[in-house]
Amino acid sequence: MKPSRCNSPSVDASKPAPVNPRQWSLRQIAEVIGLRLQGDGDRSIRGVATLANAEPDQIAFLANPRYRRDLETTRAAAVVLRADHAAISPVDALICDNPYAAFARIAALFEPAPGVAPGIHRSAIIADEARIAASAHVGPLCCIGARSVVSDGAIVGPGCVIGEDCVIGSDSVLVARVTMVKNVRLGRRVRVHPGAVLGADGFGIAKDDDHWIKVPQLGGVVIGDDCEIGANTTIDRGALDDTVLETDVRLDNQIQIGHNVRIGAHTAIAGCVAIAGSARIGKHCLIGGAAGIVGHIDIADRVTIAAMSLVTHSLHEAGEYASGTPLQASAQWRRNAVRFKHLDAVLRERQHKPTDQETDPDK
Amino acid sequence: MKPSRCNSPSVDASKPAPVNPRQWSLRQIAEVIGLRLQGDGDRSIRGVATLANAEPDQIAFLANPRYRRDLETTRAAAVVLRADHAAISPVDALICDNPYAAFARIAALFEPAPGVAPGIHRSAIIADEARIAASAHVGPLCCIGARSVVSDGAIVGPGCVIGEDCVIGSDSVLVARVTMVKNVRLGRRVRVHPGAVLGADGFGIAKDDDHWIKVPQLGGVVIGDDCEIGANTTIDRGALDDTVLETDVRLDNQIQIGHNVRIGAHTAIAGCVAIAGSARIGKHCLIGGAAGIVGHIDIADRVTIAAMSLVTHSLHEAGEYASGTPLQASAQWRRNAVRFKHLDAVLRERQHKPTDQETDPDK
């Protein structure tokens, strides 16, 4: 996940784009997306590509400076970039403050429409009490339970299992083989990728004498508008209240969200993150890949967590946090790691007595 | 996972509860579960909720002291709590030594019964040689292979794939879309959540010259009574012998269990833990979320592993273990992390020569 943030006033998201003409002139694209054109605008464009691989009828972009060298040799028709790179572009340029966002909009112009028509595939198994909008699509080998609703324009791809009392909001897409166990409600324009499991029981067990008893999981899952949920990600139903994702939360693949977690709007979480039960995460947070967040803590708005860090206590201030040690050649690492095991003893023997504040790793 | 352990002699698990009357008086609940009632027992109860959200006809509980403040303002009909909190309860109290376990039993009184009837859905594909008990349920779009057995009272939810030579013990539940590849045997009352894959090939590869050859995986998987297996968790079949979970093992979501692992009875494992092949884990262990356990090691009974710790060697004594470094603001973390890289050199230069014992990080 490499979000680049930039507010370009010239990009107008509300302006409807012509539907998939599949062939545009450079000038048309600049106008529709709202970019400043440097160079000849007549060239006909047929798609998008990377700087390295673009053909002369494709548009590329430069956002990450790592790829600046590719700009020099690109064969693209034009490159979307910031004003400070415009002078060194060997080809036409589409200039804006936020090239990655602008490129996303351009790419959307060329994205093939999903090739599905409204209607329910003959092999789908639909409960009598389910309601499927006439404009919705339910694909082959799906199963939809009692009292569940598939709203206008929604797409339920092949092999999905939707249990009872679920809602799929309008224009939401379950790509394929998604499971919504029970009482899961998706907002509008939500996109869920294959293998995701929403609404499975949270991990609620209580020790009674020497064995476990299961704590019934009775809550649901609520997903706000414009969320995206990656492949094989799991979001558990709440124990009593709901597990909640606010609007525009973006989850990568293989993320685990425990019961009763709440994630604030516009937060983005990279792959393989584990979030334990009842954690509350603020708005506009960025959680790096494979990070862990323990249960029952609060994380403020606009917190960034580095990849593979473990958050063990609440974070009350915005900012960037990390844990772990740097990668080294194993022979060196081993020597340092063994020193870590005796760090307190060695420093203590040298008369640096820790203060009270220094005895709890979470302070 | 936040297990609270407590043996309340007044809780009698063997006493059968009336089946789902859905409406109870407080006094009836106190009697059935075996709790001491403080206050008026006539109030009619319709369900359970959190302290913060309970309505006047719902029961809440207080186990984790973090939520003690919610007790003061709760509108619940009654709260399940320990004797030392009874005096401060603003509403009726149900008193016991283990409120979380007692609450689990109360919640179970209100849990809706699974709405499935015995029988095999017309869309299921069942091999001729499979045996399905008359009292079992096989849902839509399931597939059950040759010589597999679905026992009395078992439920196979929609979209499950059961291969050959599998056994689903009596009263076990596969919620939906579970895969049991081959030669997987579940005990009684096992619960498996969606996306779980049991019995896939273990990761057995042998380097031969410069390429890999696959080592055939010929063993099976054996799951004891009362185990629970979370969503998208994977348990590989053994290479030669079986992979084994003893009774009452509780696995959260997205856990990976390698081939020939053995997990002792009553061990609970939080989400995203990775356990490599042939590790043996004792009874009554607690493994924190996203921890890792390398292969071919032994872990004693009653070991607790902190979240995201890596176990690289056998642990012969009960107790709590951890690895990693604490979370810090990234700017600070970076300064300390770079010091870690030179820790041995710095300490060596100051004449602290490591002893023999100190040269292996695993000693």
Next chain:
Amino acid sequence: MKPSRCNSPSVDASKPAPVNPRQWSLRQIAEVIGLRLQGDGDRSIRGVATLANAEPDQIAFLANPRYRRDLETTRAAAVVLRADHAAISPVDALICDNPYAAFARIAALFEPAPGVAPGIHRSAIIADEARIAASAHVGPLCCIGARSVVSDGAIVGPGCVIGEDCVIGSDSVLVARVTMVKNVRLGRRVRVHPGAVLGADGFGIAKDDDHWIKVPQLGGVVIGDDCEIGANTTIDRGALDDTVLETDVRLDNQIQIGHNVRIGAHTAIAGCVAIAGSARIGKHCLIGGAAGIVGHIDIADRVTIAAMSLVTHSLHEAGEYASGTPLQASAQWRRNAVRFKHLDAVLRERQHKPTDQETDPDK
């Protein structure tokens, strides 16, 4: 994953073995696999097992010295081992340089053939424009999209969802419930385990003002010959170019491969590893379980990464790398962890001023 590497010139992979006679003499096995026989070769063999559990008609092996004690008491008919262990074998021996690889070949002799016949199950849903080879098998409740190809001898197990424009190369096997979203092309003899998702959208989002916009994912996935992909592993489609696994890449379960990653031939990756977008990994690498690799970096050939290490920068030289701290009893760990938080301050106060090189943890 415990690969043992050894080039035994006497093992001839190209020699075809008789197909599953299921009963061999020890001498026949020694000849077919190319091993030196010590002892009586007439004994009839019916299978393979571990040293500890082998019956007198089974073959066992000794590769990992941890299991050497089991050799002394084994009841196996014969043991595959290195010459230096032959003298201490209490039973017949099959001697070679690479016992694990030889054992893999022996086990394959006894592996039951997949019990599937060519043809398409009546419950499968196949798009008109899909092409299924006459010698291929498509199992029950599969779904295959337009313009997709299932090649000669390929097996598509039950419950697979194959989208549009996919290719399943000859003799490849999708065990069950595999998802290939779109434009995923598998080579020959590829094996994919249940729950794997190939070709889901990469995690491409761009911040625009205060909300995210989705970056269309238009690339595909290309998997080379002889790759193996574990259960619930996810491999995202490229954003523009393809995500690529070269030949003979071996992936364990629950691995996440981001968009536009490239993995070199013969690299093996243990379970739960997370690889972020556009990382490039060399040939013959070994990545330990639950390790993380950040995006947009290059890793050289023959790099080994220790379990649960995080790779945050490119690695230009072969070798073994690690990060993290060793496991300790929590009480001890806490004292050392808190010292880590103040490491820079303490060392600084003692007049060890870090050099420039020491201020970036990645240097």
